[in-house]
Amino acid sequence: xxxxxxxxxxxxxxxxxxxxxxxxxxxxxxxxxxxxxxxxxxxxxxxxxxxxxxxxxxxxxxxxxxxxxxxxxxxxxxxxxxxxxxxxxxxxxxxxxxxxxxxx
Amino acid sequence: xxxxxxxxxxxxxxxxxxxxxxxxxxxxxxxxxxxxxxxxxxxxxxxxxxxxxxxxxxxxxxxxxxxxxxxxxxxxxxxxxxxxxxxxxxxxxxxxxxxxxxxxxxxxxxxxxxxxxxxxxxxxxxxxxxxxxxxxxxxxxxxxxxxxxx
Numbered sequence: 001x002x003x004x005x006x007x008x009x010x011x012x013x014x015x016x017x018x019x020x021x022x023x024x025x026x027x028x029x030x031x032x033x034x035x036x037x038x039x040x041x042x043x044x045x046x047x048x049x050x051x052x053x054x055x056x057x058x059x060x061x062x063x064x065x066x067x068x069x070x071x072x073x074x075x076x077x078x079x080x081x082x083x084x085x086x087x088x089x090x091x092x093x094x095x096x097x098x099x100x101x102x103x104x
Numbered sequence: 105x106x107x108x109x110x111x112x113x114x115x116x117x118x119x120x121x122x123x124x125x126x127x128x129x130x131x132x133x134x135x136x137x138x139x140x141x142x143x144x145x146x147x148x149x150x151x152x153x154x155x156x157x158x159x160x161x162x163x164x165x166x167x168x169x170x171x172x173x174x175x176x177x178x179x180x181x182x183x184x185x186x187x188x189x190x191x192x193x194x195x196x197x198x199x200x201x202x203x204x205x206x207x208x209x210x211x212x213x214x215x216x217x218x219x220x221x222x223x224x225x226x227x228x229x230x231x232x233x234x235x236x237x238x239x240x241x242x243x244x245x246x247x248x249x250x251x252x253x254x
Contacts, residue, residue, distance in 0.1 A: 015214065028222070028253050030200070046135050058213055061206040063140050065253065066198055067177045067220040074207070075214040 005087055005099040016079040016103055018058075021071050022089060023024065028064040044092055045070060052079060053085040079103055121210075145197040145230070152193065152203060153232065156239050161186070164231050164242035175223040175252025184215040186235035192217050196246075198227040200253060222252035 004023040009016055019087055022045065027044030046065040050057055057076050088098035139152035149158070167181035182192055192215075193206045199222070207217045214231070223229070223246060230243045 030253050052212065058185050059208045061135050061140075061208075063201060063204050065196070065201065065204040065222045067222055070216075071179075071220045073216075073218040075216050076210075076212040077214065078212055089168075097116075 003099050004097045005089070007085070007087065007099060007101055009085065009103045010099070011079060011081050011103055014079060015075055015077050016083075017073065017075045018085070019071075019073045020087065022048070022071055022097075023069055024089075024091065026064060026066055026068045026070060031074065045089050046092055048072070048087065048089040050074075051084075051088075053084050054086075076099065139203050140201060142203065143201065145195060145202040148195060148202040149230075149232070151152060152206070153239055158232060158239040158241045161170060161233075161240040161242060164233055164240060166229065166231055166242055167245040168229055168244050168246050170245075171247040172223070172249070174250045175225070175248035176231075176250070177220050178223045178248065178252065179218070179220050180229060181218040182216065182231050182233075182234055184235070184240075184242060186233055188236040189213065189215040189233055190237070191232075191234040193232045194219075195230040195232070196221065196223045196227040197230060198223075198225045200224060202230075207211060223248045224251050224253040 001093055003088050006021045009017045024045055025043055027043040030043050031040045042064055043102045045060060045062050049059040083103045085103055086098060090096045126127055136152055139148050142148035142151050143225045163186050165183045172178050180194060189209050191206060191208050194204045195202045196204055204221050228243045228245050233240045
């Protein structure tokens with residue numbers, strides 16, 4: 001199956017910009033399903049972590065108020081093209097996914 | 105037949121075992137439920153940063169539209185020149201649960217984060233930055249026309 005994580009990286013000098021979108025419904029538990037007229041149970045990512053060459057560099061704690069298919073961008077130093085980046089998320093139902101990639 | 109089902113059990117349990125093993129420990133670290141489930145802004149901030157002073161600053165730049173049609177997708181960009189940024193935390197004071205997201209930065213990171221949030225009604229988007237263990241706050245008001253939390 002295709003990864004839920006779509007990653008774009010850009011490195012200039014020794015600074016890398018990370019941009020990603022995660023495919024995830026981020027259901028608040030407040031939304032009513034149009035067909036069943038019932039509330040859709042809450043389903044959202046609680047944690048995402050980023051490792052650069054196996055070292056944790058950035059991590060997030062999220063609520064259900066992060067938008068559907070979450071977008072995130074951040075920047076870090078001391079990196080170069082070809083370095084390893086690993087992203088892992090975990091949601092409130094215990095689902096998780098991760099992606100390993102090389103920095104461009 | 106028996107052998108096949110045994111193999112099936114073996115395979116599925118191996119997958120379970122390994123998916124557990126390879127989930128980084130960081131993901132099991134504490135998620136502050138008392139702050140995330142708080143229903144008003146003061147409790148949310150107080151539970152996330154217990155007994156800490158928060159200073160107002162003009163050194164946090166919040167990029168957010170003044171007015172947004174659909175509260176389900178509100179882009180927020182935070183930049184700061186404060187040194188040694190350890191965390192950036194986003195709240196919307198009128199949301200059912202005001203704490204939206206926290207980002208933990210390490211010394212490798214630039215003081216910057218960009219994301220998209222849900223805002224239920226016209227609110228102050230409040231940003232709290234931990235810089236060298238001092239908390240700083242900035243806010244910006246955003247008008248939303250359509251509830252983004254439904």
